[in-house]
Amino acid sequence: MHYTLAMISPITARRARVSLFLCLTIALVLYNSSLFAAEHSTEFSDRRPIRIGASLSLTGIYNEPANMIKRGYELWVQETNRKGGLLGRPLELQIKDDRSTIEEAQRIYRYFIEEQQVDLLLAPYGTPITLAVSEITETAGYVLVSAGASGTQIWNREFKYIFGVYSTADRYFISFLDLIGRNGMDEVSIIHENNPFNIDAAMGAAEWAKKMGIRIKQRIEFSPGKNSPKEILQQAELSDNTALIFCTYPQEGYPFLRALQGQPQQPGAVGMTIAPVHPLFAKRLQGAAEGVFGPSQWEPEERIPYPGTREFISAFRRFAHVPPSYHAGSAFAAGQVLARSIEATASLDNTVLRDAIFTMDTVTIIGRFKVDNSGRQIGHNPILIQWQGGKKAIVYPSQLKTADPQFNNRAR
């Protein structure tokens, strides 16, 4: 049935108009109420902490660098909150121990993404774990600024949400090779673990040695625990005109250096990944640490002229009661990158943050940050340290060096 106003009586029409007016008034009141409620609800949610999740190898084979990363993350959160947080919200960091296993790390990141629905994620330590968890974070659309991995495979997959802070592993030994080449050594032997990071480092060293006219005398790959370092070293042909590169994680690296100390013939120079950058390296190895070179993404050297470096070093000493390693510095720098992208976009949307990081060219406490279109770090170059007289000295690049490099074949 169809009605028209002409068909309705005046009283009925007036009632109808009143009813309509009341309805509209109620509707308006209700609409305003709902708007208020919504506004109130938004204001309430802005004061909530920004929740950040991370998995780190607090135990297991990667515990040493991972614990440094943990303290770097924690210090970044503390310093950011002290300054008022991000977008006016405090940061809330949850770190879980993956025990240096891929599976546990994957489980933890799934937990943060699916159950906790955290706002942001921070990266784990190590190339293998980073490779694995980045599959999950990429799928979920979470930005991952890697502060503890430099394996090139990570950025060979054309992922869009993972970014490197470090120079990639294949470039770790460029400076070492440059120095031995300058010092007249024309051969190098490489001993490396058969895992992605160390393979990358070893292959990169071999490639750069070739570019610099340095002959690869031997490349020995080993599986941890299969052969003893002494047995492996016996295969190596050492001479004072040959440099030796160890590409290992610290747990394998220390035994190698101890075993090398007992060898009758010593190489002209020894370079090693990761372990030499730790502040307690010399204490753990005693005399075997002397003269060892190590590529480092950064060093807690107050003369390094990057903004905030000196403040970070002193803050870290107060916070952790040890000097920071480059892992700690990188962790803090990863936080700086994330924070700058949030401040620049005023957003917590990971896609927005990703786009901002891709175009970012900035300087963190460890140096320049600039990535290519795969997220690989290209603005940062590693430095080279050497243990001299029980102390860590920067020997490369020349502009940052605190001491001249020393070699076994002759002192420079």
Add this chain to the structure above:
Amino acid sequence: MQLRNLISKSIFMYILIPVAGAAIVSALLFNLLLTPVFIDYFTRMSTEDLKLATAIGLERCEENFLDLLSLRLSDDQMMMETMYQESLRGITQIHEQMASVHMLAVSSSGRVDASTFPDFPTGSEFLLPDVPDDVVREIKIDRQKILYNSAYFPFWRVHIVAVVPLKFISAPVQLMQQGLLLALVAISFILLLTLLITLNYAVKRPLNRVITATREISRGAFPHIESVRKDEIGKVISAINVMSHQLKENHAALERSIAEKNVLLQEIHHRVKNNLNVVVSLLHLQSDQVENHQQAKEVLNSSCDRIYSMALVHEKLYQSESFSHIDLEAYIQSIADQLFSIYRQNKTIDKIIRGRHIFIDLSVAMPCGLILNELITNSLLHAFPNQNSGKIEIIVEEQAEGNLVLTYSDNGIGIKHEPDFSTPQKTLGLSLIHILGQQLDAKVELNTHHGYWLRLSIPRQGTGRQ
């Protein structure tokens, strides 16, 4: 003079000698000791420069290499070449900042890719010496010695070579040596000049004053030289002053004595002359008393004439200043005048007396006067018996060897028998001439054929002249 001496002495003693000594010692030390030290110093400086230059070269290569790494362009050949060229520019620019250091970038094949060393320009070949990197060595290359250092940058396989030609090291030392030598010459010149000035003021001028003073002393002046010096020259001046003073006193005493003796001598001559004149007067009185004895009268008159001649000598002597020498010409003139006034007898007889001013002493003057007295008297009395006029000529000459020649002549009648002076003479006059000639050790020449002519040559020692 005192102040000038003090100043010159002070400058000489306390400034110039120490300065000159220091300069000479410095020059010797510089050559013997400091030259090797300076060479060593400049070599060490150059060694440091070379090490620094290669280190800077490495840094510049490294910077460009790291830029390539940062941009992930290490595989881009064009960028690699661009950055390599940038590195070469960086290497050669080191020479602009360290002018003494020449830079070369030498590829492993030995080709010079960049150079500031004119001997090895870009594109030339450079044979790398067998010297370890970063060890500075002195090597000889292309006939010149250089300090050499090298470094190797592996990525570009380039040897960074820094060289300093040794001539650049020795050049500053040579410059210093030349400067020192110049300073030494200048100081020596100033020292010599000052020495001469000082000698002039301190030695030559005082000595000149001494010489002038001695000359003045020799001329009879007795100066006093003002001086306050205590040195040797001061002592000489003092001695001369003493001598001058003493001589002055002695001279004054002598002059007084001479004056006294002169007065005495003058008085003696005057008295002798007066006495002789008295004798002449007495003889004239006696002659006047001899009335009938002509010969006696003549004898007395002749004696008067002779004694007068002798008195005339004394008269001339006391009238002279010296009392020992008389002017011979004036003496002869006086004798002749006296004799002519007595014996001319209204005849016109000319007398010609010629002779320079010749001064002779008493011992010569007296015999000469007596001889002329005899000759003139004889001529006036006997040479012109029948003549109213005549001529008597007396010429006195002094020969070159100092001999005195007295020539007497008249144009009278002469004598028939020329006397021989080698034998004793009959007349008193000739006897006197003979005796007086012998006394004078004179040579007597006589010619009486045409008038009377006599030459008396008196040797120098007989003339009494000096």
